[in-house]
Amino acid sequence: MYSHIMTIDRATTALIIGGGVAGPVAAAALARVGAEPIVHEAHAGPADQLGAFLTVAPNGLAALRAVGMVERVRAAASFATTRTEFVNGNGRRLGLLGDESQLAPELRSVTITRAALQRVVTDAAIEQGVSFEYTKRLRSYTDDGDQVTATFTDDTSAAGDLLLGADGIHSAVRQTLSPDAPQPTYTGLLGIGGFVPAVDIPATPHETVRMVFGARAFFGYQCEPDGRTFWFANLGNSERSVEEIAAQGDETWRAHAFELFDGDLVELTRIMEAADLGQFRPKGTYDLLSLPRWHRGRAGLLGDAAHAVSPSSGQGASLAFEDALELARQVRVHGGAPAALAAYERARRDRVERIAAVGRRRGAQKAGSAHPIALAIRDTSMRMAFAMIRRFGSQRWITDYRTDLADAHQEIS
Template structure:
């Protein structure tokens, strides 16, 4: 049985994977590219009922969810203020989904992993990995190396481990959207605390949630057909983005412009292009495997990126615990996970396309979104996604 693992990447998937492996009797060391204290990028995210259940399987849910707030459903509106419908984003039989700052979730998972004895090594950007047959050695940008029985890629949509597993693996695709967000105080949206609203604007997409203390957490997706160069949009100053967004939402009904005006410059988080990974042919090779966004990156529209990564962590550890070899464990992991995640990724891609729709597409949304939501309510897809239970004792 494998006894040691190199976990590459210390975002959400990394510490969750390390804790799950430790529970399965495998010592894991997390190798994180960021320097210690850098935290994690991003604004906030939805931790679905299913993600919370997966954390419960490794007894890590309380610390992780302590700073979030329940958001069991969201209201969809058109650019003229018309309510298009209400969508459930929680299981009816489990804990409600939560909205949480990404940095808070990152910090909570890291603190809990370290408390359990997981070693996290910072400043370790993976350059290459070599599988020698009886072990795998990682080489980092600082010219140091590390060796373990397994190497698990938790290094996100631009994964280096993915290329080590399959040099011909498809690159993530640009979704045609730039995403950014921030936090505003002292603005009355007319919405109740715990509510979540998303607006299909004429020129861009806007979403906001109202925290229990009245702070408004918001994000925007701005269509941009041409893919920007790496780091290009991240370097655009916050005040320039405020002006861009104010112009994009100027003709839309709703509080978007007022929320932007109430957001301090320091509270506007850096922008980033949205990338997707729809289908990866090979998730593993030899002693190396990828999980989370490194294996299947859905668009943020899914609200499932973090939750699916945590599910992966638990299921992979459970497979390694139960299988007689890592090869059989990896094969079982893919068999259990691929159908679920690819179905969710496909559904999220449809929503993502609607965010980038032009004026004609907006008219289509206003006319047909209520019908779509009614059909979705009659289907079992929401419960299939959010009601999924990842357990430790019983194979799911």
């Protein structure tokens, strides 16, 4: 079907566990090199109820372009986010960063709900011939050296040349592949947010998200042309289970958020006043900096299952899409042999672990401080850091990474 891409001699069957955002893109990439992927998803269909927002950065959009999905993702996005303005709680600018001007128009960063992104990449993969099996929750898998067999909780099974865990930060594939692997680490931040209708605040500049390093917490928001505003906040807090968070009560979390941003920009309070109560129920944020292994035999991991980066990096989905292309390229070279997974891990590990470390450092700056001197030092250091980034383009190693199914990756240093 895709004559411009070299294909492998024999069709490799690939069992992809997880139909979130990484799984469908990996399946589409594998199909383009002649493999036969099947996506097995635990839920009954794409998770349309997911409401969290995420950014797809230029490097992620470049990967989506390679599998014919970039225009559909851009069309489904809520808005373009090509610049980021950083201010402190008083509104004083700390820095302004933007996409590099030489990027193609279709590779400018966008903000999209996870539900919309999952739906779009799933539909696109199906149109490209990928098969999906729903209500297939993995129980475990076995690898006899010649093939790998997945067993699901409905007592059915499936066999293939490779099994790929694209099943998120709490990966069931990882539990079997590496039962002694480190567990995801709580970043110290709870996340809240959502959409609010038009509010009486000055609009953010065109295609610009404003990030506010408040005195005690972190707030981000961007206004659409019609005035609707997307917002989120990160609150420093001890780790809480889902049950503990629910027991606290949404009204209590709402009051806590207002207290944390009291004295910061008045726009933050006005946005929160317009928000539904449910937008204040927080979720813990986690990362997974490094695993001893991403593969064993004929089973491997990609996306958050292999390297969950903090949301502060802005790279979670984009790195998963890069993984998908690198994995497909190695399958094109090595077929369904375990060597494909080993080569994929070697090609990806250093980059994603470096970005995961960046995300953790950024997140550590969000909790604020009770000491004015500490806040002054934070603001000064951040102004200097953003000035250096603007002058020397030191983030280009992240966003200017380009992936292609036929050629080696390109990274601009």
